[in-house]
Amino acid sequence: MAVVDLPHRLKEIRDKTSEAINYSIDSISAFREEERERLFEYRARKEEIIKELDEAIKAADKAEADYRRSRAVLLTASRSGDERREKEAYENAARLMRVRGAFEEREKLLARQRDDIAREERRIEKLLVRSEEMGNRFRIALNLLNMSFDDVDELTGAGGDNPLLASMMLAERESMSLSRDLHDGPVQKFAGVGLMLDISKEYLDRRDLDRLGDELSRTRLHLADALEEMRSFLFQLNPSGLREGLFVPLGRLVNEIKSFSGCDVRFRIEGGADVLSLQKRTAVYKIIQQAVINAVRGGQAAKVRITVNLSLGFLSVKIVDDGKGFDVTEANAKAEERGAWGLVNMRERARMIGGELKVESSPGRGTTVTLEVPID
Template sequence: MSPFSLDQSQFETLSQLLAAGGHHDVHDMLSESLARLVTFWPAQAGALIYISPGNTIVRLEHGTLSHEARIMIEQARTSFARRDESGEPALGYYSLEGGFDLLELPLQSGNQGVGLLHLVVAETTGEKHGTSPTTSRLDGDMMILLVRSIGGEADKLARLQQAERDLRELRLLYEVGQLLTINLDLNSLLNEIRERVPEVVEATRCSIFLFDRQRNELVIDMPEQNRTLRMPADRGIAGWVAIHGVPQIVNDVEQDPRWYETISIESNFQTRSLVCVPIRVRNKTIGVMQLLNKRGNVSFDDKDVQLLSALAAQAGIAIENARLYRDLKHERDKLLNQEEHVRNSIARDLHDGPTQRLTAVMMNIEFIKKLLVAMPERVASELDTLENLVQRTITDLRTFLFELRPLGLETQGLLSTLQQYVQRWRDPSGQDIRLRLEAPASIPRLPHEVEGNVFVIIQEAVNNARKHARTPEIIIYLYIEEGHLVANVRDRGRGFDVRTIEATYNERGSLGLLSMRERAHTIGAEIRIRSEPGAGTTVELRIPLSDNQQ
């Protein structure tokens, strides 16, 4: 190696290059190293490309590069890829116009090429194109040493940065997962997802579209505008992902024909790029999660898809749990309302029937006491009247108790209990309505729980017909068909539009329908309602029978 000498400035620069540590960012370290190499040579300008172990590319320039130099540098970069090098790296010199050379040297980390360094220097002597002539400033071997130290330091720093990012992502994934598992309020949960997920993937905004299968639409809440937007499920990139279940990266939405700009306009947000993944629960897509505009004006990549997919899996379970909790709370509130409704109904029936008659009995007893003194000959007649009143009160109480819980169900079975029910039944409002039962001579016995629920469902259907149908007759049909016990309650009343009632079922809080559906579900039965305005109503209950019951 040829001897060389350094002035104080060059020595300080060299010392700084050989001790390139102390940085926390690869880009900053390489930018500073390139500037010092240009100063140290000295060179007119310099350029550097570095490919990290994770294939992140850093491109840097320092000073002003001529058009010719740019073309040669770009050609060299195009043919370069991070690779294992055989042998020792060597300086390369290429002539430029104007008395300058382009110096080229691979950045090394161990035996692996990790990038290229180019310096535009004053024209040197010696053979060109691939040889390493001695310079007046520094021997080529020293330059190789410097570049090798920079490449190795860049790799160490890149791996450290990647480890820090991975740790941060894992921590955020854990934190987001913890938040999602403890939040059972759906709206609050969606807000938390929208706020925390962009931190993990370093995006500007997160959008969540939930699938409304009944209307075949995607629904997105916009809390910042206090409104909800809907779009057809087959529109936009989000719609495509929802239907196909395949993640998508689009780094220029304007160039994608699937781009549905309406949502972007409505939300008053300028979308440049996005990554979108399906939210799936039990192999069913319930929505999509979308991240917009990667921070730092860089592109989304496969790693972002992996991260977002992991978050979407957590979010899917959390959303489903929140929905189940919401539905359970909704049904619980309905059942509590139903319980209150039943309590009020019992209180009303007791007040209107037995309570009033017992009050009349007490008044008659007081009257008879007075008759014993004033008109004893009338006492016998009044006692007969009192006896009839007491007998009617006892009959009403027995009917009331029978309808609450017929004891004969457990000993005599469903058919016998229904026969007694029809015999005892009368319309409490005094309407002239007939109740009939048409059934075979016998039906198979069912478990006590099943028979009890079937009886209550039939009773509820009869009460609904009595209250709303304006019918002269209600008929209960009981028969066996295709492995099922079928119970039909039919009336010839005014009927109704079933689809309208079903569509407003939740909003109206129909306690009778809720009770029948819940009881049918409990015993594994199927309940159907058929009706048309002016054509009466049929409530059909189908109870599956086991092989030994058929």
């Protein structure tokens, strides 16, 4: 009976499985990139159609007004008894009726195209959310597969409440969120710059220097906006100054939020917030950052107040905004479906540093986020 080298055989199986998972991850990434490009094209086309539809509606309204006037002229001509005048008025009214009908048909056609594109846009958005989650699961499976068996036992031995597994899940969710924000923000703006440069080249080829100058000026402003958004994005990835404390990075966060949103954001630190370890300080900062971004982007808040206070062995944080608020229970239930992990990540970060996070909100009444973290 042949002796089976079990460890070697298991390694072969693991390597082949790892290769298959890597291939699946690459395929999902390629699929997602193609769908993102399609989504960008659909959104650009939808904007064009909306503009064309607006023009068609205005033209149809004008044609309707012209047709009504022509009917009044026809009525007057028929009463005058002048056959030649009546014939001309009739032909003009008939022509305007056809023009009106053509514009109305175009309006209906454009409205159908707009609705079709909107449906396709929603379908692609759902595909991107699902594929994002699928890729996340494949990456976690790959990480588990590449661990030693002892590591896997240690990871799964805590009944699903292991800090390492939680960190992996948090990192994957954050990676997906950052990827989406990068694509929907700076990447879209830089793509827009490319389109504007193409338009500029057309003006240059036609020697239309006036329009060329205007388009290049708009391109310059658009590029400056894209670069500013990229700098803000990089700061979110790696906020500087956390080793020295919370004051400097929070100050910069407030300035960044103010610059791109115009929201009145202020913060106050009472006591020695710097007594936290770097790990806890980073987690606290990330929670505050996410809460403020949620307030400004999702809540459309005009005012946000951040208070950090040290007392009785705890660091307390309170973020209050006057935004539109939301149903917390519903938001938690639909987080995975919408791929919106902000609240989930905030709670996970708080739990990982032994803290407690509470979110109080309701539609039309703003949001209050409170965090308590034990001092080291």
